[in-house]
Amino acid sequence: MRDLKRVRIKVKGIVQGVGFRPTVYKHAINNGVFGFVMNTPEGVTIEAEGPSHLVDAFIKDVVESPPRISRVTDVDIKSIDPEGDLDFKIITSIAVGSKNVEISPDIAICKDCEREILDTKNRRYLYPFTNCTNCGPRFTIVKDRPYDRKNTSMSEFVMCSDCLSEYKDPLDRRFHAQPNACPKCGPKVFLLGKNKANKDPINETCKALIDGKLVGIKSLGGFNIACNALDNEVVERLRDKKKRGTKAFALMVKDIDTIRKYCWINEKEEKILLSRVAPIVLLKKKELSLDHISKDNNYLGVMLPYTPLHKILFRDLEVLVMTSANRADEPIATRDNEMSELMKEGFVDMVLSNDRDIINRCDDSIVQVVDGAVFVIRRARGLVPSGIRIKGTNDHNSMSMGADLKNTFALKKGHTVYLSQHIGDLEDQRNIDYQREQIEEFIRIIEVEPSFKNIDAHPNYANFNSSDKKVFHHHAHALSVMAENDLLGQEVLGIICDGTGYGTDGNIWGFEFLKVLKDYSKFERIFHLDYFALPGGDKASHELDRLAVSLTEHLGGIDIPGLSKKRADIIKALIRSDINCPMCSSLGRLFDGVACLCGISTIASYEAQAAIMLQKYAEGFKGQVREPYPSTIKANKVDYRPMIEKLVLDINSGVGKEELAYKFHLWVVDSIIEVINRTTPGKVAFSGGCFQNSLLVSMLNMRLKGYSNMDIYFNNDIPTNDAGISFGQSVI
Ligand code: ZN
Numbered sequence: 001m002r003d004l005k006r007v008r009i010k011v012k013g014i015v016q017g018v019g020f021r022p023t024v025y026k027h028a029i030n031n032g033v034f035g036f037v038m039n040t041p042e043g044v045t046i047e048a049e050g051p052s053h054l055v056d057a058f059i060k061d062v063v064e065s066p067p068r069i070s071r072v073t074d075v076d077i078k079s080i081d082p083e084g085d086l087d088f089k090i091i092t093s094i095a096v097g098s099k100n101v102e103i104s105p106d107i108a109i110c111k112d113c114e115r116e117i118l119d120t121k122n123r124r125y126l127y128p129f130t131n132c133t134n135c136g137p138r139f140t141i142v143k144d145r146p147y148d149r150k151n152t153s154m155s156e157f158v159m160c161s162d163c164l165s166e167y168k169d170p171l172d173r174r175f176h177a178q179p180n181a182c183p184k185c186g187p188k189v190f191l192l193g194k195n196k197a198n199k200d201p202i203n204e205t206c207k208a209l210i211d212g213k214l215v216g217i218k219s220l221g222g223f224n225i226a227c228n229a230l231d232n233e234v235v236e237r238l239r240d241k242k243k244r245g246t247k248a249f250a251l252m253v254k255d256i257d258t259i260r261k262y263c264w265i266n267e268k269e270e271k272i273l274l275s276r277v278a279p280i281v282l283l284k285k286k287e288l289s290l291d292h293i294s295k296d297n298n299y300l301g302v303m304l305p306y307t308p309l310h311k312i313l314f315r316d317l318e319v320l321v322m323t324s325a326n327r328a329d330e331p332i333a334t335r336d337n338e339m340s341e342l343m344k345e346g347f348v349d350m351v352l353s354n355d356r357d358i359i360n361r362c363d364d365s366i367v368q369v370v371d372g373a374v375f376v377i378r379r380a381r382g383l384v385p386s387g388i389r390i391k392g393t394n395d396h397n398s399m400s401m402g403a404d405l406k407n408t409f410a411l412k413k414g415h416t417v418y419l420s421q422h423i424g425d426l427e428d429q430r431n432i433d434y435q436r437e438q439i440e441e442f443i444r445i446i447e448v449e450p451s452f453k454n455i456d457a458h459p460n461y462a463n464f465n466s467s468d469k470k471v472f473h474h475h476a477h478a479l480s481v482m483a484e485n486d487l488l489g490q491e492v493l494g495i496i497c498d499g500t501g502y503g504t505d506g507n508i509w510g511f512e513f514l515k516v517l518k519d520y521s522k523f524e525r526i527f528h529l530d531y532f533a534l535p536g537g538d539k540a541s542h543e544l545d546r547l548a549v550s551l552t553e554h555l556g557g558i559d560i561p562g563l564s565k566k567r568a569d570i571i572k573a574l575i576r577s578d579i580n581c582p583m584c585s586s587l588g589r590l591f592d593g594v595a596c597l598c599g600i601s602t603i604a605s606y607e608a609q610a611a612i613m614l615q616k617y618a619e620g621f622k623g624q625v626r627e628p629y630p631s632t633i634k635a636n637k638v639d640y641r642p643m644i645e646k647l648v649l650d651i652n653s654g655v656g657k658e659e660l661a662y663k664f665h666l667w668v669v670d671s672i673i674e675v676i677n678r679t680t681p682g683k684v685a686f687s688g689g690c691f692q693n694s695l696l697v698s699m700l701n702m703r704l705k706g707y708s709n710m711d712i713y714f715n716n717d718i719p720t721n722d723a724g725i726s727f728g729q730s731v732i
């Protein structure tokens with residue numbers, strides 16, 4: 001044949017354990033080309049030959065139609081000499097996986113598997129561990145590389161002959177699906193502490209939920225506690241046990257139509273809910289619906305059933321609270337003995353467990369959509385351990401330890417950063433242990449030995465040694481957006497609206513305007529919120545009247561709702577004495593103090609509660625602002641005092657809480673705009689925990705529309721809160 005051509009195609013990324021070779025095989029058969037496909041330590045290598053137009057058509061198919069769940073990061077195509085192959089083969093003898101092959105995150109159940117488990121004639125009818133190369137557990141069952149059944153918690157289950165023949169058939173959807181299983185050979189559900197021969201544990205679980213019981217359910221990355229969300233009594237019982245105050249619970253809802261009964265949902269949100277990540281999505285709730293689930297805000301965190309077990313359960317259910325099984329802030333439970341403890345302590349009445357071990361603990365991911373942009377608030381199930389490629393840095397391998405609250409860590413390997421799942425608050429020793437375990441696990445499955453460590457610059461940072469590199473908290477926030485958007489090496493104005501972090505002058509920073517230089521390891525603080533005292537240090541973030549007194553100190557004595565004169569005097573004395581009274585420029589604390597002055601909240605029982613409530617009030621304001629609060633900049637400081645003065649006047653003249661809250665939001669936006677006008681930056685990177693406030697983001701977006709020669713960036717795939725700190729640190 002005159003026109004004969006042979007190519008070698010090397011594909012990198014998440015290309016193993018995702019049905020890549022069978023897909024290539026089908027493309028080869030369809031196009032009539034010969035050759036082979038195989039896994040290599042680097043990814044997948046394909047050689048194909050035939051008439052050149054057929055080879056070209058084959059290449060097009062491989063590039064444009066890879067398997068739905070693969071993630072190709074690199075394709076390299078070379079022409080080589082034809083060898084005269086007469087068929088197309090999948091070569092399976094070469095060792096699978098190693099060096100640069102990424103382990104896939106867990107994937108929500110696919111349409112094909114869903115059809116099978118609901119088909120009475122299928123051998124997997126109602127089988128809760130059904131999966132295929134397009135879906136099922138991955139990261140949460142992996143112990144080691146390469147990704148092979150023997151290195152997962154499926155190793156103890158021996159495939160039956162039916163499963164094995166699927167596993168070996170290149171044209172089967174389960175070809176090399178490592179967790180492949182069926183009712184005959186795979187894992188089984190059972191009720192903990194009850195006779196394992198119980199005929200129908202799922203049905204009994206369903207009945208208990210309908211009866212108003214609290215039920216532990218083993219999911220992919222840990223146990224959840226579930227209960228009927230429409231039953232206020234059982235929800236209150238759960239709040240009480242978890243010492244949850246009024247903090248919102250996540251929901252699992254049967255399907256999109258059922259979600260529509262309770263929430264407003266747009267096309268983008270629907271798409272994310274139905275995606276293979278299947279995260280919790282924050283949706284605006286319809287008037288008063290399920291208000292007892294999220295009392296402090298206007299949103300509900302909602303996810304769809306994402307495993308076959310959930311699908312089977314939800315045949316007879318509509319809306320469940322689905323929260324992590326743990327006491328207050330400890331890591332999510334993954335083992336039966338932990339659940340037995342929780343059952344003894346009355347957290348759950350019953351536990352639906354199974355005999356497939358969870359290797360890597362992983363909570364649910366949380367996402368919100370604001371003005372069409374996707375914000376990942378918590379990266380966990382479905383997203384971890386995917387690597388994130390960054391440009392403009394060196395290729396050092398490093399470990400970044402993140403922040404103390406909402407901790408994540410990040411492992412950098414060359415130009416790829418692997419951000420860990422949500423670990424939690426490191427105040428709790430169990431979370432410190434969890435972090436340590438996961439670091440070891442990441443080093444093993446990503447196969448990299450970090451050569452140094454990045455840590456927060458706080459002088460009290462525990463266990464550091466001299467080779468560690470210190471990164472300031474808000475610098476790391478700015479770097480997280482910059483790295484995510486390929487801005488490293490350019491001068492960028494980082495605008496950080498945050499809770500607290502240690503600053504270069506030893507004060508506690510939070511509302512910062514940082515010029516990050518071309519050498520991005522350096523920054524200049526060009527503007528910041530003027531300092532106010534935090535009487536009692538950390539105590540001031542729970543007892544908000546301390547902040548209210550501090551913010552109004554310059555006005556002399558004013559009446560603060562719910563605050564006795566005696567207590568006010570003690571707080572004032574504390575400020576004057578300067579004992580345990582650090583200075584801060586935190587926007588988070590300003591939100592808290594303003595919420596207290598407005599009479600919205602005096603005690604915060606969980607992080608950011610007052611700010612969340614302030615947002616809810618502001619969203620309730622329907623009128624027109626006649627006189628906005630003055631945004632005042634003196635020297636390089638945003639002065640809050642003139643705003644506080646006007647706010648107090650408004651309060652005294654009986655202006656409603658909704659309007660007060662809205663005008664405060666507007667003041668924050670005006671202050672940001674004021675600084676932008678003075679500095680005329682070309683690129684602005686917004687980050688920090690306050691941008692979880694979707695109203696603030698929307699108001700800012702609106703005002704920034706007029707700035708056509710300025711580029712604006714937010715965090716999207718990386719959390720804007722402290723869970724993104726380790727990612728920002730990792731570029732140093
Ligand atoms: Zn499937």
Ligand code: ZN
Nearest residue numbers: 160163182185
């Ligand atoms: Zn089987």
Ligand code: FE
Nearest residue numbers: 498499689722
């Ligand atoms: Fe922060």
